[in-house]
Amino acid sequence: MALIVQKYGGTSMGSPERIENVAKKVGSFHDQGHQMVVAVSAMSGETDRLIKLAKTIQERPDPRELDVIISTGEQVTIALLAMALQKLGYKAKSYTGAQVQIRTDDAFTKARIKEIDDARIRKDLADGYIIVVAGFQGMDEAGNITTLGRGGSDTTGVALAAALKADECQIYTDVDGVYTTDPRVVPEARRLNSVTFEEMLELASLGAKVLQIRSVEFAGKYNVPLRVLSTFVDGPGTLITSEESKMEQVIISGIAFNRDEAKLTIVGVPDQPGVAARILSPIGRANIEVDMIIQNVGADGLTDFTFTVHRNDYDKAYDILDKTSKELGARAVSGDKKIVKVSLVGVGMRSHAGVASTMFETLAKEGINIKMISTSEIKISVVVDEKYLELAVRSLHAAFKLEQAPV
Amino acid sequence: MALIVQKYGGTSMGSPERIENVAKKVGSFHDQGHQMVVAVSAMSGETDRLIKLAKTIQERPDPRELDVIISTGEQVTIALLAMALQKLGYKAKSYTGAQVQIRTDDAFTKARIKEIDDARIRKDLADGYIIVVAGFQGMDEAGNITTLGRGGSDTTGVALAAALKADECQIYTDVDGVYTTDPRVVPEARRLNSVTFEEMLELASLGAKVLQIRSVEFAGKYNVPLRVLSTFVDGPGTLITSEESKMEQVIISGIAFNRDEAKLTIVGVPDQPGVAARILSPIGRANIEVDMIIQNVGADGLTDFTFTVHRNDYDKAYDILDKTSKELGARAVSGDKKIVKVSLVGVGMRSHAGVASTMFETLAKEGINIKMISTSEIKISVVVDEKYLELAVRSLHAAFKLEQAPV
Numbered sequence: 001m002a003l004i005v006q007k008y009g010g011t012s013m014g015s016p017e018r019i020e021n022v023a024k025k026v027g028s029f030h031d032q033g034h035q036m037v038v039a040v041s042a043m044s045g046e047t048d049r050l051i052k053l054a055k056t057i058q059e060r061p062d063p064r065e066l067d068v069i070i071s072t073g074e075q076v077t078i079a080l081l082a083m084a085l086q087k088l089g090y091k092a093k094s095y096t097g098a099q100v101q102i103r104t105d106d107a108f109t110k111a112r113i114k115e116i117d118d119a120r121i122r123k124d125l126a127d128g129y130i131i132v133v134a135g136f137q138g139m140d141e142a143g144n145i146t147t148l149g150r151g152g153s154d155t156t157g158v159a160l161a162a163a164l165k166a167d168e169c170q171i172y173t174d175v176d177g178v179y180t181t182d183p184r185v186v187p188e189a190r191r192l193n194s195v196t197f198e199e200m201l202e203l204a205s206l207g208a209k210v211l212q213i214r215s216v217e218f219a220g221k222y223n224v225p226l227r228v229l230s231t232f233v234d235g236p237g238t239l240i241t242s243e244e245s246k247m248e249q250v251i252i253s254g255i256a257f258n259r260d261e262a263k264l265t266i267v268g269v270p271d272q273p274g275v276a277a278r279i280l281s282p283i284g285r286a287n288i289e290v291d292m293i294i295q296n297v298g299a300d301g302l303t304d305f306t307f308t309v310h311r312n313d314y315d316k317a318y319d320i321l322d323k324t325s326k327e328l329g330a331r332a333v334s335g336d337k338k339i340v341k342v343s344l345v346g347v348g349m350r351s352h353a354g355v356a357s358t359m360f361e362t363l364a365k366e367g368i369n370i371k372m373i374s375t376s377e378i379k380i381s382v383v384v385d386e387k388y389l390e391l392a393v394r395s396l397h398a399a400f401k402l403e404q405a406p407v
Numbered sequence: 408m409a410l411i412v413q414k415y416g417g418t419s420m421g422s423p424e425r426i427e428n429v430a431k432k433v434g435s436f437h438d439q440g441h442q443m444v445v446a447v448s449a450m451s452g453e454t455d456r457l458i459k460l461a462k463t464i465q466e467r468p469d470p471r472e473l474d475v476i477i478s479t480g481e482q483v484t485i486a487l488l489a490m491a492l493q494k495l496g497y498k499a500k501s502y503t504g505a506q507v508q509i510r511t512d513d514a515f516t517k518a519r520i521k522e523i524d525d526a527r528i529r530k531d532l533a534d535g536y537i538i539v540v541a542g543f544q545g546m547d548e549a550g551n552i553t554t555l556g557r558g559g560s561d562t563t564g565v566a567l568a569a570a571l572k573a574d575e576c577q578i579y580t581d582v583d584g585v586y587t588t589d590p591r592v593v594p595e596a597r598r599l600n601s602v603t604f605e606e607m608l609e610l611a612s613l614g615a616k617v618l619q620i621r622s623v624e625f626a627g628k629y630n631v632p633l634r635v636l637s638t639f640v641d642g643p644g645t646l647i648t649s650e651e652s653k654m655e656q657v658i659i660s661g662i663a664f665n666r667d668e669a670k671l672t673i674v675g676v677p678d679q680p681g682v683a684a685r686i687l688s689p690i691g692r693a694n695i696e697v698d699m700i701i702q703n704v705g706a707d708g709l710t711d712f713t714f715t716v717h718r719n720d721y722d723k724a725y726d727i728l729d730k731t732s733k734e735l736g737a738r739a740v741s742g743d744k745k746i747v748k749v750s751l752v753g754v755g756m757r758s759h760a761g762v763a764s765t766m767f768e769t770l771a772k773e774g775i776n777i778k779m780i781s782t783s784e785i786k787i788s789v790v791v792d793e794k795y796l797e798l799a800v801r802s803l804h805a806a807f808k809l810e811q812a813p814v
Binding site for chain 1: 487506551
């Protein structure tokens with residue numbers, strides 16, 4: 001008998017029929033003797049509907065009041081799921097974030113969970129109840145309703161699992177696990193049986209949008225075994241766990257890519273201390289997030305400085321950089337919106353030489369020019385022309401034999 | 408400067424435009440220097456939509472879970488109104504029932520308010536905020552969400568006014584006050600400037616459906632001056648207050664009527680102690696509410712016993728009575744679905760003789776046969792054939808000169 005926390009997303013809760021299907025799934029685990037706590041999202045589309053309603057009144061809705069409105073989406077689904085469970089004969093109870101004391105900071109619309117008081121849930125579990133908790137929401141010290149931002153229900157699930165010291169946190173979604181890369185690009189892409197938290201962070205942040213990044217960080221921090229599974233197709237899914245417990249020993253786990261990037265370069269900047277800060281501070285103040293950063297020192301005391309931003313922020317960033325360029329007496333500003341980032345991810349590359357050279361050789365053989373390179377301990381990213389995206393991902397997937405399951 | 412509690416119903420909150428209109432109205436009171444607390448209902452139709460959604464899962468939804476769902480209707484409107492007030496430049500904050508500690512018993516879907524902790528509201532009022540509170544909802548001792556039943560938002564408004572010792576509780580609705588009778592029946596019907604709590608109870612329960620009965624009881628108990636006004640038409644409305652403070656001295660305030668009644672008679676029952684209980688207990692056990700009850704003792708030791716029920720309960724009540732009749736050895740059971748009740752209401756009749764005789768003479772002059780009579784201190788009700796309803800109400804309205812404002 002285990003204590004299992006499950007999380008079901010908006011698609012899984014998208015209609016009364018689907019909610020009844022979720023109830024059956026949850027009930028089957030209870031039948032096996034497990035104690036069940038379930039975190040749920042609003043019905044798909046509902047949060048957007050509520051935001052739209054708020055915007056008919058205020059173009060930029062007051063964040064505190066917006067949270068009051070959008071938190072109702074999950075309040076509806078928790079009760080519907082509790083009813084569906086009761087209909088099947090189970091004892092079930094729903095709780096809002098405030099009711100089970102999911103305490104957050106007061107950053108409305110993007111709050112972070114600080115602690116959960118698990119006393120009430122533990123008592124109900126001991127009494128044989130299946131507990132349904134509203135994802136995505138909590139309350140601050142002053143008792144105001146807060147929400148955790150997009151995808152926050154994943155974080156609720158993991159936080160509940162951490163607070164309850166659950167044996168496993170299962171995230172049900174509309175994909176059946178984490179893949180070596182996007183199967184729409186590489187049909188041979190293979191579902192991974194397990195990845196590490198660190199790999200998952202790189203895969204998630206680089207575009208394999210299965211889990212909210214913050215929930216993976218949270219799971220890693222509290223060492224909560226996390227499993228991604230499909231609500232609609234039975235299967236083992238993908239287990240996300242700490243490196244130590246990982247069974248497979250592979251070099252590369254997957255290939256992530258991101259079509260949303262654009263790159264900007266400031267050319268011929270005097271190479272002095274503090275110049276990077278002077279370039280990036282105005283970008284940060286404009287709330288533009290920077291992804292990759294590369295600086296190369298030239299021989300003439302001048303340097304080129306390149307970074308990538310989200311494609312939507314390109315024009316704004318260009319204008320800011322143009323102004324900075326004049327202040328610094330730089331030679332020029334250039335940019336490119338038609339780029340993509342492709343990343344190899346794998347904890348195995350820590351101890352395996354030759355990954356980078358295989359990657360570069362593979363791309364060279366296909367005639368793909370690399371525009372930027374950036375590396376971390378478990379990742380190598382390259383920026384290439386967007387027209388080469390599919391070719392790059394496919395050739396790398398084949399070169400590292402990712403379609404084959406490890407022995 | 409006064410402390411005013413206002414309540415706006417579902418029609419007043421029916422669309423973003425209407426909510427902005429309510430914000431203007433509330434703001435104009437704030438501009439006059441008043442401290443404002445506003446209780447609101449869900450958008451019209453929303454509660455029904457949510458109940459329907461719940462019923463797609465459970466035909467008879469679990470009351471606790473149903474309250475979790477339907478309480479979201481007001482949670483949406485409080486935030487929308489707070490936003491609309493902010494848009495006009497006012498400081499405004501929304502609160503759910505649980506957040507301002509509207510404590511109720513645990514009778515889900517029809518809970519009663521026990522107390523309200525006003526500390527938080529008082530602090531915000533002192534800080535210059537307009538406070539918007541979700542009507543219709545509260546929480547029980549254990550922290551479960553409860554709702555107060557249909558029309559419960561009126562009760563929330565009155566309970567807030569009582570807790571805050573407000574100078575006035577204003578109930579905004581789609582009629583501009585309480586009338587001497589239904590203007591659709593008597594075009595000369597006149598808006599009353601004031602009625603007493605007791606009169607309002609009789610008028611409300613007898614069919615002039617302006618206010619929820621419970622809210623009037625509550626207002627009477629805590630002596631909260633209550634005013635009914637229109638959201639859409641400016642005007643003084645009708646003040647509902649205790650008798651002492653009533654300015655007008657009139658005999659009859661209004662004429663109420665009820666088309667939904669049906670009468671049942673059990674004829675020739677042995678006249679023994681306990682016979683009334685033996686007749687009515689099975690009716691009560693079947694959850695049928697009884698309105699008027701009349702018993703007349705005959706000379707032969709037998710009695711006839713007549714009572715009225717809602718027309719929808721007539722068939723069920725008839726069957727039960729038929730069974731009771733056999734057990735008691737009564738002579739027969741008879742009934743009539745085509746009846747209506749017409750009532751004269753007025754605190755003035757306490758000290759004025761002749762009201763009943765004027766009433767009976769007026770009806771006799773029109774050839775209207777009276778089938779039942781029932782009186783209380785401030786009310787005389789008669790049951791007549793339903794075809795005479797309009798004639799009875801019009802002739803009584805004229806006989807008591809209700810179309811004329813008192814001097």
